[in-house]
Amino acid sequence: MSLFLYNTLSRKKEEFVPGVPGYAGIYSCGPTVYGDPHLGHARGPIIYDVLRRWLAHSGYRVRFVSNITDVGHLVDEVKGEGEDRIQKRAKLERLEPMEIAEKYTWAYFDDMKDLNVLRPDIAPRATGHILEQIELIQELIAKGHAYVSGGSVYFRVKSWPQYGKLSARNLEDQEAGARVEVREDKEDPRDFALWKTADPEHIMRWRSPWGEGFPGWHIECSAMSLKYLGESFDIHSGGIDLQFPHHEAEIAQAEAAGHKFARYWMHHNHVLLNGEKMAKSTGNFVVLRDLLKQNEPMVVRFYLLQSHYRSVLDFTGEGLEAAHNGYQRLLYAYRETRRLLASASEGRHSGLDTALDQLEAEFSQAVNDDLNTPQAIAAFFVFLPELNRAFAEKAGRASLERTARVFAELGEGVLGIFPPRVLEARLEGHLLDGLVKLLLDLREDARKERDFARSDQIRNRLGELGVTVEDTKDGPSWKVEV
Amino acid sequence: MSLFLYNTLSRKKEEFVPGVPGYAGIYSCGPTVYGDPHLGHARGPIIYDVLRRWLAHSGYRVRFVSNITDVGHLVDEVKGEGEDRIQKRAKLERLEPMEIAEKYTWAYFDDMKDLNVLRPDIAPRATGHILEQIELIQELIAKGHAYVSGGSVYFRVKSWPQYGKLSARNLEDQEAGARVEVREDKEDPRDFALWKTADPEHIMRWRSPWGEGFPGWHIECSAMSLKYLGESFDIHSGGIDLQFPHHEAEIAQAEAAGHKFARYWMHHNHVLLNGEKMAKSTGNFVVLRDLLKQNEPMVVRFYLLQSHYRSVLDFTGEGLEAAHNGYQRLLYAYRETRRLLASASEGRHSGLDTALDQLEAEFSQAVNDDLNTPQAIAAFFVFLPELNRAFAEKAGRASLERTARVFAELGEGVLGIFPPRVLEARLEGHLLDGLVKLLLDLREDARKERDFARSDQIRNRLGELGVTVEDTKDGPSWKVEV
Numbered sequence: 001m002s003l004f005l006y007n008t009l010s011r012k013k014e015e016f017v018p019g020v021p022g023y024a025g026i027y028s029c030g031p032t033v034y035g036d037p038h039l040g041h042a043r044g045p046i047i048y049d050v051l052r053r054w055l056a057h058s059g060y061r062v063r064f065v066s067n068i069t070d071v072g073h074l075v076d077e078v079k080g081e082g083e084d085r086i087q088k089r090a091k092l093e094r095l096e097p098m099e100i101a102e103k104y105t106w107a108y109f110d111d112m113k114d115l116n117v118l119r120p121d122i123a124p125r126a127t128g129h130i131l132e133q134i135e136l137i138q139e140l141i142a143k144g145h146a147y148v149s150g151g152s153v154y155f156r157v158k159s160w161p162q163y164g165k166l167s168a169r170n171l172e173d174q175e176a177g178a179r180v181e182v183r184e185d186k187e188d189p190r191d192f193a194l195w196k197t198a199d200p201e202h203i204m205r206w207r208s209p210w211g212e213g214f215p216g217w218h219i220e221c222s223a224m225s226l227k228y229l230g231e232s233f234d235i236h237s238g239g240i241d242l243q244f245p246h247h248e249a250e251i252a253q254a255e256a257a258g259h260k261f262a263r264y265w266m267h268h269n270h271v272l273l274n275g276e277k278m279a280k281s282t283g284n285f286v287v288l289r290d291l292l293k294q295n296e297p298m299v300v301r302f303y304l305l306q307s308h309y310r311s312v313l314d315f316t317g318e319g320l321e322a323a324h325n326g327y328q329r330l331l332y333a334y335r336e337t338r339r340l341l342a343s344a345s346e347g348r349h350s351g352l353d354t355a356l357d358q359l360e361a362e363f364s365q366a367v368n369d370d371l372n373t374p375q376a377i378a379a380f381f382v383f384l385p386e387l388n389r390a391f392a393e394k395a396g397r398a399s400l401e402r403t404a405r406v407f408a409e410l411g412e413g414v415l416g417i418f419p420p421r422v423l424e425a426r427l428e429g430h431l432l433d434g435l436v437k438l439l440l441d442l443r444e445d446a447r448k449e450r451d452f453a454r455s456d457q458i459r460n461r462l463g464e465l466g467v468t469v470e471d472t473k474d475g476p477s478w479k480v481e482v
Numbered sequence: 483m484s485l486f487l488y489n490t491l492s493r494k495k496e497e498f499v500p501g502v503p504g505y506a507g508i509y510s511c512g513p514t515v516y517g518d519p520h521l522g523h524a525r526g527p528i529i530y531d532v533l534r535r536w537l538a539h540s541g542y543r544v545r546f547v548s549n550i551t552d553v554g555h556l557v558d559e560v561k562g563e564g565e566d567r568i569q570k571r572a573k574l575e576r577l578e579p580m581e582i583a584e585k586y587t588w589a590y591f592d593d594m595k596d597l598n599v600l601r602p603d604i605a606p607r608a609t610g611h612i613l614e615q616i617e618l619i620q621e622l623i624a625k626g627h628a629y630v631s632g633g634s635v636y637f638r639v640k641s642w643p644q645y646g647k648l649s650a651r652n653l654e655d656q657e658a659g660a661r662v663e664v665r666e667d668k669e670d671p672r673d674f675a676l677w678k679t680a681d682p683e684h685i686m687r688w689r690s691p692w693g694e695g696f697p698g699w700h701i702e703c704s705a706m707s708l709k710y711l712g713e714s715f716d717i718h719s720g721g722i723d724l725q726f727p728h729h730e731a732e733i734a735q736a737e738a739a740g741h742k743f744a745r746y747w748m749h750h751n752h753v754l755l756n757g758e759k760m761a762k763s764t765g766n767f768v769v770l771r772d773l774l775k776q777n778e779p780m781v782v783r784f785y786l787l788q789s790h791y792r793s794v795l796d797f798t799g800e801g802l803e804a805a806h807n808g809y810q811r812l813l814y815a816y817r818e819t820r821r822l823l824a825s826a827s828e829g830r831h832s833g834l835d836t837a838l839d840q841l842e843a844e845f846s847q848a849v850n851d852d853l854n855t856p857q858a859i860a861a862f863f864v865f866l867p868e869l870n871r872a873f874a875e876k877a878g879r880a881s882l883e884r885t886a887r888v889f890a891e892l893g894e895g896v897l898g899i900f901p902p903r904v905l906e907a908r909l910e911g912h913l914l915d916g917l918v919k920l921l922l923d924l925r926e927d928a929r930k931e932r933d934f935a936r937s938d939q940i941r942n943r944l945g946e947l948g949v950t951v952e953d954t955k956d957g958p959s960w961k962v963e964v
Binding site: 019020023024025061063091092093096098099102103106119120121122123124125127128129130131135206207228229230231233339342431432434435436438439442445454458461462464465466467 | 501502505506507543545573574575578580581584585588601602603604605606607609610611612613616617688689710711712713715821913914916917918920921924927936940943944946947948949
């Protein structure tokens with residue numbers, strides 16, 4: 001059974017054939033680190049995380065590279081506050097873009113960790129590869145595909161007829177798009193910047209053969225993906241918005257310089273909020289951190305995986321609640337399997353074994369079909385009634401062990417929705433509840449036996465532990481005080 | 483009251499006077515990311531973390547920069563495995579130094595997070611600043627302080643008579659040290675590499691005006707500290723081993739190129755194990771991660787802070803256990819303060835207020851005296867008897883609130899030893915222990931009353947919750963099964 005992926009280049013599902021047998025190289029466009037990630041920023045990392053986990057599960061040695069775009073466009077805020085301060089130019093008093101980049105890089109990785117997204121094998125920074133970008137630009141100039149103008153360097157689009165092959169844009173579309181920012185120093189409105197000359201107030205700047213400046217937005221991904229994954233690497237992924245111009249430009253830069261570039265291009269679709277695209281620029285977004293504070297992060301991950309990555313996902317409170325309930329059902333089933341294992345008798349349960357065969361087959365088929373995660377999750381829900389039947393019939397240890405292994409390998413290993421943190425935390429909450437319930441039952445027994453010394457003893461010692469008990473008409477309720 | 487720091491440059495304690503009032507810039511030499519950190523690697527980050535927290539507590543806006551040395555010296559392992567594989571040179575099959583650097587960068591930051599070390603404001607990578615390093619080398623060549631030889635570039639030590647001013651080494655010492663690795667292409671054995679030409683099998687390599695190669699070890703810190711902290715920045719810190727040649731070379735590189743460099747130099751001393759220096763090279767070390775798994779990380783942090791940073795610290799099991807006990811006493815006091823606050827009556831407790839005045843004064847005096855953390859911790863222990871007396875005398879809310887604030891601001895805010903995780907987790911562990919203990923006591927009562935139905939009920943329901951009880955001759959013991 002092979003993995004098929006929808007390749008934006010060919011606009012059809014294609015069998016994934018690695019460039020080097022046994023190895024898979026993936027480049028995924030990462031975040032721009034000048035603000036808090038919003039929910040829309042989580043979709044790509046999660047689906048490509050599942051891709052990576054699935055390839056590893058299928059036996060590949062995966063190298064997953066995801067960049068950090070930290071070349072910012074901040075200007076020196078000190079300027080204009082008086083001659084004296086400018087002349088001093090004490091670095092410490094100035095806004096330091098790298099401090100902001102550092103902060104939001106951590107914000108991104110913290111969110112990703114909470115979402116159980118594996119860390120990239122390499123997370124190259126754009127600012128850390130200025131030299132590589134300059135070298136690639138030099139190659140393009142040498143081959144006539146780029147030109148210097150006014151201290152900036154532009155890619156000469158008309159020299160590269162394949163420009164548009166990924167996004168299937170014709171010349172007219174490109175011109176319409178480009179006309180928005182006509183620059184005097186371009187030969188052609190479609191040309192895009194490889195290197196930009198820095199205005200005096202621009203803080204992030206590097207020396208280059210063309211004067212002080214900073215790289216254009218597209219060049220970093222061409223340079224860094226080739227550096228860490230090599231020629232003709234396997235998979236390049238990113239948001240659907242990046243198809244044009246970003247990915248189109250990446251391909252043109254790499255191929256015009258004489259390199260073979262990525263063979264499979266994957267794009268995930270938008271997350272909508274209130275029916276409109278989630279985007280910083282419009283203010284229509286949910287800050288990811290807020291969502292992760294208010295919800296178990298695994299529910300958010302589960303929610304995102306319940307839609308196919310190429311479909312638009314309309315984020316709603318009801319959808320999140322439904323995901324919460326569905327996730328709890330799966331988590332309960334996994335926990336219950338682990339709990340029953342402790343006291344299970346030897347033997348198998350044939351109904352459960354058959355259901356596991358079916359689950360494994362359906363799960364693989366779904367994921368191999370262009371990462372159809374909603375279908376893969378559905379296979380778990382189809383499995384649940386049979387598992388519950390097996391619980392009731394006291395299924396033997398061997399079948400329960402296999403069940404736990406399937407939850408671990410497919411649920412956590414591939415979908416990444418049952419990290420130890422969740423399993424253990426839930427057990428701990430469960431344990432706390434159980435212990436207090438047992439004590440309250442013993443207290444109730446004591447009261448029925450009119451042994452008030454003992455019932456008071458239990459209540460008082462609970463109070464010392466910070467557990468306050470209140471008797472209501474529905475029986476005792478309790479809470480833990482810190 | 484001012485902060486005094488021992489400045490290695492002057493070999494005496496000096497008042498800290500910032501270059502820009504209200505701001506403090508610190509550069510601290512960070513890890514080389516080609517292996518798991520050992521305990522010795524934790525001492526510097528923890529003490530400079532306290533420095534940083536103290537400066538922030540004292541009202542400074544701090545910028546803390548700590549580098550990641552990821553320029554490695556790995557060679558291509560594929561070479562020598564047959565012509566065919568070399569010719570293919572598929573990047574994916576090759577060892578990728580950046581993959582290793584990424585892994586161990588995370589290992590370092592994960593350990594630091596567990597140790598409650600604040601993240602740097604900027605954590606610049608050496609590989610991310612090749613261009614800046616090349617530029618600094620070019621300045622040195624232009625000024626006659628460096629020369630090209632065989633594709634490498636060396637610093638011309640004899641052109642810079644101040645070389646040796648930090649480590650107070652005379653010419654003879656320097657020559658003795660340098661003689662170990664005499665290179666044919668140097669003018670003088672004391673000269674050190676700024677840029678090294680790369681042998682064919684060297685993987686990490688960049689193009690430079692002198693051919694393909696990689697930067698020498700020292701140049702990154704000069705380039706990156708100046709970039710992010712500016713001329714004549716405040717504090718440069720690192721291990722005592724780095725005084726020579728690393729820091730000496732940093733100063734020479736920066737100053738010979740015409741820059742003003744750091745004004746205060748701080749060095750922390752060795753951690754010994756079995757009386758010998760902890761070092762990877764000799765095998766005499768404790769992997770930090772192992773230690774943090776086996777011990778509450780805050781106990782490790784507390785242990786390291788119980789010695790002055792300029793003293794040698796001899797790590798022993800007994801010392802760790804003593805630190806554990808001491809830490810538990812402080813933690814208990816803090817927890818008890820919080821617990822009692824919930825039910826405290828209005829009012830103050832004059833004995834406690836006086837003791838708090840004394841604690842605050844002694845703590846500040848100790849930290850201001852060249853970060854005397856053992857003395858600062860001792861101030862807390864001096865405070866404990868008065869706090870316990872205040873507990874017994876049911877101290878009023880206002881004084882208890884102030885006590886909690888002092889624990890939060892000085893204990894957590896400055897020493898960094900009471901993160902929320904510990905306060906909360908301990909309460910939870912404490913709670914679990916307390917609940918089980920109460921149940922076992924009730925079971926014991928039931929047995930004494932020969933009510934075996936109830937004692938069995940308690941044991942069985944605990945078993946259902948995963949708490950197994952075993953009766954030993956010392957009474958019941960229990961554990962939680964997952």
